[in-house]
Amino acid sequence: MHVRVHRVWSRQIPFRVDIAGIIEIMGSSLYSRLDTPIRELIQNSYDAILRRRARDLQFRGRIDIHQDAAAxxxxxxxxxxxxxxxxxEQYLGTLGIGMTGVLKGRRSTAVKSTIVGDGEGLVGQFGIGLFSAFMLADFLKVESRSEDSDEGVCWEAGPGTEIRLSSSDRTQFGTSVTLHLKPQFRMWCESLESxxxxxxxxFADFLPVPIHVNxxxxxxxxxxxxxxxxTxxxxxxxxxxxxxxxxxxxDVIPIRMEHPLTIAGALYISPQRTPGFADESTVAVTVRRMVISRRVRDLLPAWGSFFRGILELEDGTPVASREDLVRDDNFRALRRTLEEHLYQHLEDLADQPGSRLESIVTWHRYHFAxxxxxxxxxxxxxxxxxxxxxxxGPLLLDEILQQSAADPLYENDLESVVWYNADRRQERYLDELFxxxxxxxxxxxxxxxxxxxxxxxxxxxGGVELRQATPSARNFNRIVLGMTDPEDLAAGWQDYFSSTDARVMIASLASGPPVVAFLNDRYELARTFEELRREGDIPTGFQRLNDAHFRQAPTGRNEVVLNRTHRLVQNALRSGVSSPLASVLRVLVMNALTAAGAVRSAGAAAVQAEDLDWIADALRGPGA
Incomplete structure (x- = not known):
């Protein structure tokens, strides 16, 4: 019998990095822009200058970028x-270990102690900036000379895994990085404007180091x-x-604070009216003067999408691509701090004499609402x-409340009753009534x-009630219209007014026109949907929703009140439905509904035309 022996084994293997694959990930997933490598290399130069400034307080530094179209x-x-x-050797060729990141605490203290300087004010962090250059170039050459070295060094690499390190006769302190651009990216060495x-x-407009080109x-x-x-x-x-x-x-809101977080910059209220109050507010953000993004979202409160501006956020943490900020505890604290600052600014404006804030609110009226x-x-x-x-006229809420004191005869349980109208078509009509x-x-x-x-x-x-200005609302007839003894018309008159599609009542009004009409919004909406349904313009699924909605809450009808104290109404009712005055009254009813915003049906229009003919004949008289 043959017995298989299971061999136990183990070995250690190094991590391997497919450089071409990493570059593809950078270009397709990490970075959203093809000019990102330019930002990364400027950033590396800036960090190097800051580290030299830390050693020599008189040193200022500069960055030069040179285009060579021929080469x-x-x-x-x-x-x-x-x-x-x-x-x-240690840092340029190792993906994920950058000198700046080490200085800022991303490696052990022992590793940090091998580098001169500290991370104060530096921008870089992740050790991937140099490798991003392979998005644009198929070959990189780095020449550098340290103040702490007697000779320069040359570092050369293509997109593969081999790196050539050699001595350099460079005498100037500092670093040069040369990108041998791929053919499709030659515009970076040919176009000065780009x-x-x-x-x-x-990205670098505000870096406190001059950048010169060519x-x-x-x-x-x-x-x-x-x-x-x-200041x-x-x-x-x-x-x-x-x-x-x-x-x-x-309006401009300067911001400069050190506690609880360090924030500098300015926000302002845009004159651009946002399409809706669901838009997100955005702001440009720099971290140590390097632009992270011109449209950082979620940093400002959602209610303030009309705010724009630029902020230097020393406590912000850039994401790996440095195109946004990490949504960490610092970000949330920044958001809370900024919201409090903005509220305080607007509240201070409200305390000042004049109408600056009122003008701003009027400009962005619907967004604020x-x-x-x-x-x-x-x-x-x-x-x-x-x-x-x-x-x-235009009134503040407190002014509305002061003028809306409840009538103690009818509203002894309330301090104020606020009447409102939700239909634009009835504004002029209700203005007249009120x-x-x-x-x-x-x-x-x-x-x-x-x-x-x-x-x-x-x-x-408590103590305040909001009521819609319609006859069905509590005490509307009595308080607003001065109406008493409302009742439905007799059956014969109801039939006579059937073409108006309205409920017609009669009541005593203290004063006013012979006819008063009120729309029922749900009734008018239902009629509109019915017209669309007959024309075949409503999708089946939407029609089912409409049907269900109106089944759950009946639409009701428009309402018309005839003023029994008015002489025309009295004479018309006394003369009966066959008299010319009845036609006059029906025309007035239809006109009152139309004035209130009701849509006149084709049948009602035909009846009105007949009434006008009948009135014309009656006025002409026999034998005319």
Whole structure:
């Protein structure tokens, strides 16, 4: 019998890195832009200069970028701290171990002690910046000379795994990185505008180190911006923001704080009206003056999507691609701090004399109204500056409440009754009705304004009731219309008015027109859907939803009230449905409904035409 013997074995193997695969991942997943390697190499140069500044407080430094179209190369040169041969071997060729990352604590203390300097103010972190250059180049050459070395070092690599390290006769301290560009990326060594106007200004405009291109004396980057100054002059700050963002701010909010987090920069209120209050607010962010992104989301409160600006966030943590910030505890703390600062700024504006905040709120009216539905603090701010349109003109909430005191004869359980209208078609009509009394009617004709008004009144904590201005609302007939003794018309008259598709009643009104009409929104909506259904314009699934909705809550009807105290109504009812006055009364009923915004059906239009003919014949008289 043959017995198999199981061999026990083990061995250690090194990690292997497919450089070509890593570069493909960088290009397709990690970085979203092809100019990212330019940002990474500028960043490396900047960190090297800062490390030299830490050793020599008088040293300033500069970065030079040189295009050579003939050779197809792009070279980045700095006069920073430079590299020794040992540092070049250990850090340039090892993916994921960058010198800056080591200095900032991403490796052991023992490893950190082998490098001169510290991580204060440095931008880099992950040790992948140099490798990103292979996205654009098929060959890299690095020449460097450290202050701590008697000779220079040359580091050369292609996209494979072999690296050539050799001595260099370089005498100048600092580092040069030359990219031998792939044919499809030659524009970086041929187009000055792409390099300067695109990559450099996009990422490095504010780096406090001058960047020069092709040995030209003028630097490319701005370096200084008013929003980074400790005490910026207001007018220069506003002009700088207008120039940078290409729009004139409605209001500027300088920000400079050290506690609980370090934040510098400025925000402003954009004049651009956002399409809706669900838009996300965005802001440009720099970390140690390197632009991380011009559209960092979630940093500002959701209710403030009209805020724009640029912030230097020393406590922000860039993601690996350095195109956004990590949503960590620091990010959440920054968000809370900024929201508190913005609230405080707006509340301070509300305390100042004049109407600056009111003008801003009026400009972004619907955004503020919608956002305040879920923000209690924003609602309390708006009640000081947000004016609702009413029958008495634009009024603040407190002004509405002062004029809406409940009538103690009928409302002894309430302090205030706020009447509102949710239908734009009835604004003029209800303005006329409410003109007879001191109480205003609020025109909350957009759904979120109606909800905002309701939420603000809930914040009052009792004693206030919101009522829609319709005859079916409690005490509307008595308080607003001065109506008494309402009753339905006799059956014969109901049949006579059937073409109006409305419930017709009669009552005594203190004063006013012979006919008063009120729309039922649900009835008008149901009629609109019915017309669309007959024309075949509603999808089947949507029609089922409509049918279910209206089955659960009946639509009701429009309502018309005839004023029995008016002489025309009295005479018409006395004369009967066959008299010309009956036709006049039916025309008035139809016109009242139309004035209130009702849609006249084809049948009703035909009946009205007949009434007008009958009236014309009656006025002409016999034998005319």
């Amino acid at each position: 197809g190369t792009l070279t980045f040169t700095d006069d920073g701290v430079g590299l020794t041969a040992e540092e070049a 390099l300067e106007g695109g990559a450099i200004r996009e 040995d030209r004396p003028a630097r490319v980057n701005v370096i200084n911006a008013p929003w980074f100054e400790a 910026p002059e207001p007018e220069s700050l506003e002009l700088a923001l207008a120039d940078y963002f290409n729009e004139a701010p409605l 919608g956002a305040a539905l879920s923000e209690v603090r924003l609602r309390f701010l708006l009640r000081r500056v947000y004016r609702f349109q009413t029958s008495k 003109s007879r009394i001191t109480v205003p009617c609020v025109h909350a004709v957009r759904s979120f304004e109606e909800s905002l008004l309701a939420e603000m009144l809930v914040d009052e904590d």
